[in-house]
Amino acid sequence: MSSKTLLYIGKRLILCMLTIWVVITVTFFVMHAVPGDPFTSEKALPEAAKARLEEKFGLDRPLHEQYLNYLKDVTTKFDFGPSLKKDGMMVQDIILNGLKTSAKLGVIAAAIAVVVGVVLGSVAALRRNKFIDRAIMVITTAFVSIPSFIMGTLLLYIFAVSFNLVPANGASAQGLILPVITLSLSPMAHITRLTRSSMLDVLGQDYIRTAKAKGVSGVKIIFGHALKNSLIPVITYLGPMLAYIVTGSLVIEQIFAVPGIGRSFVSSITNRDYTLIMGTTIVLATFIVVMNLIGDIMYKVVDPRINLE
């Protein structure tokens, strides 16, 4: 790695940390700008009890002090404070609990999207303008345009309600099949299109013609020469893909009743569980920002020709 690459990585790291700090700050102050305190929605509390609650959650201290404390707890101890609505539970425990299921869902969906997308994209590129290419392109265009929550509900209706092939409830292992498929379809379509266009680009290069002229077999050209280079644009998509999967899983988990982080986030919004909203936003945002950073760095490291600006 040249010093230029290191400088770039350093710059990106600083920007990344700044972004995370902005996320924490914005989330904190936005949440505290909400009129009334978190307990107003419940039946009227006696003054003493209210004061007691505020003291317990540290809401009686001045705002800047609360902010600094929160910042310190989050960054040093991974402590997001107690949940306001789920009695006796810490926000980080709720998040970590949900993360187990959500991570399984997201990782499988991402893996399926990449593998199937690359294969379909390569097939489409190799059979350019043939029927199979056209078919793949039409289907992927449709998948890109259909919002994930609609895809999810349609799949739910077809496979779980009408044909009863899989359980509609995502709590069991079998129940995860549909949410995984739903989540992977749109990124898969994106990757297919990316792979196809970059594969076509690579197949027109001189070194492929040289390999062909030397009599290298078609399969070897694809796997030995073309595929590696045509995957570079796919790497740039990995960051946005994970962001898509994270935000997509918020509604998908809601639709299929998967007990993950997304569902607790959505229910925390409706319950006005402010500490949980803050915690989940910060954790998910940090994850997305870090994944984008890794994707960008990988992109620059993999292809040294790319201008580091």
Added chain:
Amino acid sequence: MKKNIFSMQLDVDSFLPATDKEKEYMVQMRPASTFFKDGVKRLLKNKVATVSFFIIVFIVLASIFLPMVWPYGYDQQLGNSLYGVDASFNNLAPFEYGETEQALRDEGEFVFPHLFGTDSHGRDYFIRIVYGTRISLIVGFFASIIVLAIGMLVGAVAGYCGGKVDLVIMRIVDIIYSLPDMLMVILLAAVMKQILGPIISGTILADLGSNMISLFIVFALLYWVSMSRLIRGQILSLREQEYVLSAQASGAKSTWIIRKHLIPNCISVIIISTALQIPSAIFTESYLSFLGLGVNAPMPSLGSLASDALNGISTYPHRLFIPALVISLIVLSLNLFGDGLRDAFDPKLNN
């Protein structure tokens, strides 16, 4: 007369009046084509984009004019009358009628059919779909305009001023750009709803609903960054182009350069990215509505209709399919049309 090739002596023949035959070369066979006409021609050749365009026009016209002629209102609970609530109007299947309507029909009178049936409150579902489409289109359109205005202003300032101003603006843009937009949108929409509600109650804005306004604010806060990046980049690169240099060298004033070179070269990129912004705004709106953060009830939007239908999915699947189909159709045709626009008006980008 043989002439030395270095001779400066003028050739008298070159100054003779042109013959009629020579003049013919100067006659325009057909009127000159403008950039816009060329683009439209290229666009019309693209069948997919043309079909998408007509689908969009059809949907827009339908969402504007159908509510004027439709006999039912979007929030009109058909079963409710002076005599109480008639439950036979609730949850009708397509082309079914409520009891009183059926009685009228038996007498031979014409009753306007409920094309898509009614919902659980006895409201005509077709008109709710039309209104939902209208809301989604309005949100998409105005959000794009807001994004365009802010992005253009900031991008142009950064591009023109350069130096420190540019540096500061672009760092801010970098940070907002790397924020996970959907999460921030959800967070802001959830909070704005609480903050705006009491502020706007009693004003004209209350008719719009706090959710809709918070949606616009969210768009204004977050989505301008990519537009401003794009415009700044355009202006920076256009200023350095050779034809601008050549225009400057031949003495063109800067107003001429801006009018004749910078704006025409920028405008196609701006229009295209605005066109592609609309489906993404519609998408975001339906996503938020689906989470219950979209427009206020009883106002329908395609996302909230789909979300409401989820509860009765096994009994009334058509209530989910129709809004789902309409959203997909709108987003798909706007995307395809935007792509067609890009290919037609920005051939340089074509790859």
